[in-house]
Amino acid sequence: MVPHLVTALSGPINELEQRILDATPVIERWFRLEWMEHTPPLYCSVDIRNAGFKLAPVDTNLYPDGWHNLSADVLPLAVQAAQAAIEKICPEARNLMIVPENGKPGSFYLASLARLQEIFRMAGLNVRFGSIDPAIKRSSTIALPDGETLTLEPAQRTRYRLGLKHFDPCTILLNNDLSAGAPGILEDLHEQYLLPPLQAGWSVRRKSRHFQCYEEVSKRFGKLLGIDPWLINPMFASCGEVDIREASGGECLRTNVDALLTKVRRKYKEYGINEKPFVVVKADQGTHGAGLLTVRDVKDLEPLLQKPRAKAAQIVPRGEVIIQEGVLTHERIHDAVAEPVVYMIDRYVVGGFYRVHAERGEDENLNAPGAHFVPLAFSSAAQLPKPGAKAGASAPNRFYMYGVIARLAMVAASYELEATDPELQSWSESPRTCRRPCAGCKTSDSDLKPCVAINMGAACA
Structure with a gap:
């Protein structure tokens, strides 16, 4: 069942939607060629905001939980995608070990792990959970609300491999974002696939790097379709290390917030948008929507910066900070503000849900206590666009739009992981050979020009 949507749409989004629907063959070919050059993360989730005049991702999670919020109808899609991924990575794979988050798991997270286990088990793998939490010393079986059980075991490290007692996995799937850093137990593994790779953890990963990659992707995609990349891209600024307790930290915040708000105002004026622009200040690393500060005018920072330094530091994220253009969400479910994930x-897009919050506004973070989730049906006809339908009038068209934006974010994530891969770091200074002709190459497959690998992908020399 598709939830009823009430979406305040106006000119540009209809035009954008029609452009994307009309260009479906071109778009799908573009993605196909991207995946010939770049390896997608094994899995991810993308938070998307639909402002009516703009549709853009605001967060990309490479260790997604919430799998239990997907509709049961999409399980066949997820299983087929998991089978395709495993066949590509390790066709002979028999055993998969999932590494969950450290600490005592809550009921919602356990339900997500159970659904993830179900997906990969139906894909043909023996699936067990191996914890790297030093506090986990022995196996424990946990009862789930639906009557099923989940067994959590301590991971065991041999000289070159990681596994469980009497269980040697070919592939290790991390569902642990490594916020505290990559522990030694995960390093120097031989002949085992660790997915996502260690550099995807928050000890290395930065949101600013991801959105820098996404900005490059959106420019290329915008050129392909002949659209302004801003319509699908949230602008951002990086403030580096910020400590609000220091005077320099407050000045850095003022300067970057003012500059970004000025850029957004120019775009709003260009498109005749009457909404009040805003930016979101958040930590450049980490997840779960913590530590967000919404700013609509640089003057709004003054009362905060004039607070005692210790109190201000409790509100403004410390450390590396990203300042991101705020994107409204005009999606509604039963009069409550919603955003698709x-x-x-x-x-492959395998499903999604609406994050709904009845107590939050269209310019506020919805990933907060009090949110609930309404599954999106991405199966059968709901997954396929209807080019003949009027733009903005068809739920399948809207879902296809979500899928396009999410896949653009996944392409950006693949660029991001390549840019931080220790084994590929030297590629930025040395040429390599194309696997296929680049956009500007006029050569055949047997006579390809060398391409120079740069952080945002490959460009013809």
């Missing part, structure tokens, strides 16, 4: 395995 799209889930992918390998390069």
Whole structure:
């Protein structure tokens, strides 16, 4: 069942939607060629905001939980995508170990792990959970609300491999974002696939790097379709290390917030948008929507910066900070503000849900206590766009739009992981050979020009 949507749409989004629907063959070919050059993360989820005049991702999670919020109808899609991913990575795979978050798991997270286990078990793998939490010393079986059970075991490290007692996995799937850093137990594994790779953890990963990659992707995609990339891209600024307790930290915040708000105002004026622009200040690393500060005018920062330094530091994220253009969400479910979250395995959209919050406004963070989730049906006809339908009038068209934006974010994530891969770091200074002709190459497959690998992908030399 598709939830009823009440979406305040106006000119540009209809035009954008029609452009994307008309260009479906071109778009799908573009994605296909991207995946010939780049490896997608094994899985990810993308938070998307639909402002009516703009549709853009605001967060990309490479260790997604919430799998239990997907509709049961999309399970076949998820299983097929998992099968395709495993066949590509390790066709002979028999055993998969999932590494969950450290600490005592809550009921919602346990339900997500159970659904993830179900997906990969139906894909043909023996699936067990191995914890790297030093506090987990022995196996424990946990009862789930639906009557099923989940067994959590301590991971065991041999000289070169990681596994469980009497269980040697070919592939290790991390569902632990490594916020505290990559523990030694996960390093120097031989002949085992660790997915996502260690550099995807928050000890290395930065949101600013991801959105820098996404900005490059949106420019290329915008050129392909002949659209302004801003319509699908949230502008951002990076403030580096910020400590609000220091005077320099407050000045850095003022300067970057003012500059970004000025850019957004120019765009709003260009498109005749009467909404009040805003930016969101948040930590450049980490997840779960923590530590967000919404700013609509640089003057709004003054009362905060004039507070005692210790109190101000409790409100403004410390450390590396990203300042991101705020994107409104005009989606509604039963009069409550909603935003779509799209889930992918390998390069395939497998489902999603609406994050709904009755107590939050259209310019506020919805990933907060009090949110609930309404599954999106991405199966059968709901997954396929209807080019003949009027733009803005068809739920399948809207879902296809979500899927396109989410996949653009996944392409950006693949660029991001390549840019931080220790084994590929030297590629930025040395040429390599294309696997296929680049956009500007006029050569055949047997006579390709060398391409120079740069952080945002490959460009023809």
